[in-house]
Amino acid sequence: MTTRHTASVGIFDSGLGGLAIYRAIRERLPAESTHYFADTAHCPYGGRAVENIIARACAITDYLLSKGAKAIVVACNTATVHAIATLRERYDVPFVGVEPGIKPASAASKTRTALLLATPRTLKSYSVERLHERHASDLTIIRQPCHGLVEQVEQGALDAPRTLELLAEFLQPLQTQQADVIILGCTHYIFVQPQIARLAGPNVSIIEPAQAVATQLAKRLNDAGLQAPSGAAPTAAFSTSASDSARVSDVASRLLGQAITMEPAAV
Numbered sequence: 367m368t369t370r371h372t373a374s375v376g377i378f379d380s381g382l383g384g385l386a387i388y389r390a391i392r393e394r395l396p397a398e399s400t401h402y403f404a405d406t407a408h409c410p411y412g413g414r415a416v417e418n419i420i421a422r423a424c425a426i427t428d429y430l431l432s433k434g435a436k437a438i439v440v441a442c443n444t445a446t447v448h449a450i451a452t453l454r455e456r457y458d459v460p461f462v463g464v465e466p467g468i469k470p471a472s473a474a475s476k477t478r479t480a481l482l483l484a485t486p487r488t489l490k491s492y493s494v495e496r497l498h499e500r501h502a503s504d505l506t507i508i509r510q511p512c513h514g515l516v517e518q519v520e521q522g523a524l525d526a527p528r529t530l531e532l533l534a535e536f537l538q539p540l541q542t543q544q545a546d547v548i549i550l551g552c553t554h555y556i557f558v559q560p561q562i563a564r565l566a567g568p569n570v571s572i573i574e575p576a577q578a579v580a581t582q583l584a585k586r587l588n589d590a591g592l593q594a595p596s597g598a599a600p601t602a603a604f605s606t607s608a609s610d611s612a613r614v615s616d617v618a619s620r621l622l623g624q625a626i627t628m629e630p631a632a633v
């Protein structure tokens with residue numbers, strides 16, 4: 367029987383990037399059931415109007431709540447920085463989001479220069495300004511929009527020549543401006559972290575948010591008394607707005623290293 371405690375945690379992203387957050391949640395909270403939604407039909411979010419991102423976030427939240435979600439993880443920086451405030455106002459469930467790790471980057475940087483890789487829409491957000499002012503005002507942040515990288519990850523083309531070419535271009539400021547920290551400000555980029563690490567070399571730290579989001583979710587569920595009892599038999603559902611859900615399932619399975627099926631959902 368599904369009770370409030372054993373209900374699922376809804377997780378969504380514009381596409382497959384949020385699966386990196388899903389993976390960390392499964393590891394950190396193995397008793398929790400999850401329902402992951404990939405908004406593939408509207409991916410990428412990074413060039414969309416803010417009103418459109420908010421509308422998608424609300425439609426997906428309605429869908430996940432209709433499937434019984436007890437809490438929602440916005441596994442997308444772009445949607446978090448532009449839509450999570452509206453979601454929290456409109457819905458009475460806990461929301462956990464993901465924002466660029468500017469605070470940990472400041473703690474890690476010796477050169478006082480960090481390279482923030484993110485979507486154009488995230489880079490233009492008030493949240494990034496606020497994080498910078500509050501936690502790292504003495505840190506120079508090079509804001510690098512990564513046009514095209516989300517699309518490469520969506521195809522599962524992690525080692526394709528085009529992906530490596532794009533990464534080399536986006537990491538150029540490491541040479542010219544002595545940044546010693548890279549902030550992965552988009553969940554899709556977590557899947558190319560090994561490629562980024564290889565190109566950046568051993569003296570550059572990489573800040574990725576997946577574990578921190580899972581820890582924050584654990585805390586929110588605990589505070590709200592919503593955590594699944596240990597020993598609960600967890601389920602994992604996946605759905606996508608894509609019409610070619612078989613192709614999306616195939617890429618998602620490769621990214622996760624386990625076979626999963628994304629059910630088509632008209633959201």
Ligand code: DGL
Nearest residue numbers: 380410411412443444553
């Ligand atoms: N994974 C996303 C993020 O963290 C969204 C990327 C996009 O759709 O442009 O920002």
